[in-house]
Amino acid sequence: MHSNAYHNSYLLPPTSYLSKVAALFFKTIDFSKFSSIKVGQPEEVLIIERGDTIPDDRYLIGSANNLLVSPTPPPLMMLGKDFAYIKPLDDTMLEIGAAMLTGRIVSYAKKHDIGGFEFCAKLPGTLGGMLAMNAGVKSYEIFNILHSIEIDGEWIPKEHIVYGYRYAKLPGIATAARFQISKPYNTTLHQELLAMRNNQPPHPSAGSAFKNPEGDYAGRLIEAVELKGYRRGGMAWSDIHANFLVNLGNGTFEEASFLLTLAKERVKERFGIALKEEIRLL
Numbered sequence: 501m502h503s504n505a506y507h508n509s510y511l512l513p514p515t516s517y518l519s520k521v522a523a524l525f526f527k528t529i530d531f532s533k534f535s536s537i538k539v540g541q542p543e544e545v546l547i548i549e550r551g552d553t554i555p556d557d558r559y560l561i562g563s564a565n566n567l568l569v570s571p572t573p574p575p576l577m578m579l580g581k582d583f584a585y586i587k588p589l590d591d592t593m594l595e596i597g598a599a600m601l602t603g604r605i606v607s608y609a610k611k612h613d614i615g616g617f618e619f620c621a622k623l624p625g626t627l628g629g630m631l632a633m634n635a636g637v638k639s640y641e642i643f644n645i646l647h648s649i650e651i652d653g654e655w656i657p658k659e660h661i662v663y664g665y666r667y668a669k670l671p672g673i674a675t676a677a678r679f680q681i682s683k684p685y686n687t688t689l690h691q692e693l694l695a696m697r698n699n700q701p702p703h704p705s706a707g708s709a710f711k712n713p714e715g716d717y718a719g720r721l722i723e724a725v726e727l728k729g730y731r732r733g734g735m736a737w738s739d740i741h742a743n744f745l746v747n748l749g750n751g752t753f754e755e756a757s758f759l760l761t762l763a764k765e766r767v768k769e770r771f772g773i774a775l776k777e778e779i780r781l782l
């Protein structure tokens with residue numbers, strides 16, 4: 501479980517500076533446990549709370565469901581508990597903090613009969629990660645239901661943000677987002693989308709490794725170049741769904757990036773198609 505994967509530590513500046521410099525709050529996060537693909541090592545991650553200055557020399561992580569952490573990642577940060585909230589502003593608008601986990605958003609939407617969030621069921625991550633990735637399933641994407649995003653204390657309407665299939669050009673760190681409330685929660689759709697996940701590989705992964713190229717499927721291409729089930733050390737292209745890079749046990753970043761490169765090279769050579777990673781390498 502994520503909660504067991506880290507411990508807390510404070511890094512305090514020398515006492516004489518205490519009145520001028522706020523204490524920085526770090527958590528040691530072991531990415532071999534915390535990340536969904538279970539690759540990485542312990543790293544010090546700066547926790548950002550409301551009112552903190554967000555540094556521009558650190559990489560922001562959500563809950564690491566779309567990340568592959570190398571042995572030398574950039575300095576990291578994540579949003580803390582101040583950004584994990586859901587509050588209705590009135591009968592028409594819902595505000596959600598960017599650190600809120602998708603599972604809790606779905607539970608809230610179900611409980612309060614709010615539609616639009618059905619596709620977030622079993623789509624692991626935080627709201628911030630979903631916004632940055634424009635995460636979704638089939639034609640359901642987070643930007644479809646989005647009203648606006650809070651970045652640097654300003655509310656930016658969706659119409660002012662460039663987004664597309666599995667990407668959004670966010671002009672900074674998203675701290676919260678607003679959604680127009682629509683009713684009801686569609687339990688039939690929820691069940692249908694959950695059923696689609698029944699054939700997902702059970703091993704640790706980061707979901708789809710590559711984006712689907714226009715008019716085709718990355719999984720079909722990886723299978724066509726005979727990499728479905730292909731293993732390198734602890735990592736493999738799943739034999740259930742070829743576009744899932746899975747960790748069969750003690751997989752490493754090197755093994756994972758070897759398989760990513762191999763798939764890209766073979767698909768390029770055979771089909772002339774340049775596969776693009778959906779998974780983010782740090």
Ligand SMILES: Cc1cc2nc3c(=O)[nH]c(=O)nc-3n(C[C@H](O)[C@H](O)[C@H](O)COP(=O)(O)OP(=O)(O)OC[C@H]3O[C@@H](n4cnc5c(N)ncnc54)[C@H](O)[C@@H]3O)c2cc1C
Binds near residue numbers: 559560579626675707
């Ligand atoms: C089993 C499994 C199934 C999956 N199925 C799907 C699926 O069906 N559809 C789909 O789209 N994805 C899927 N994924 C991928 C993953 O769930 C999504 O990409 C999710 O949105 C990642 O959220 P996260 O909080 O873990 O982000 P992270 O993986 O931690 O980060 C992803 C990116 O988001 C950025 N980011 C995070 N928070 C913020 C913020 N507040 N502001 C700005 N940028 C931010 C990070 O910098 C990084 O670039 C799946 C993953 C797994 C493991």
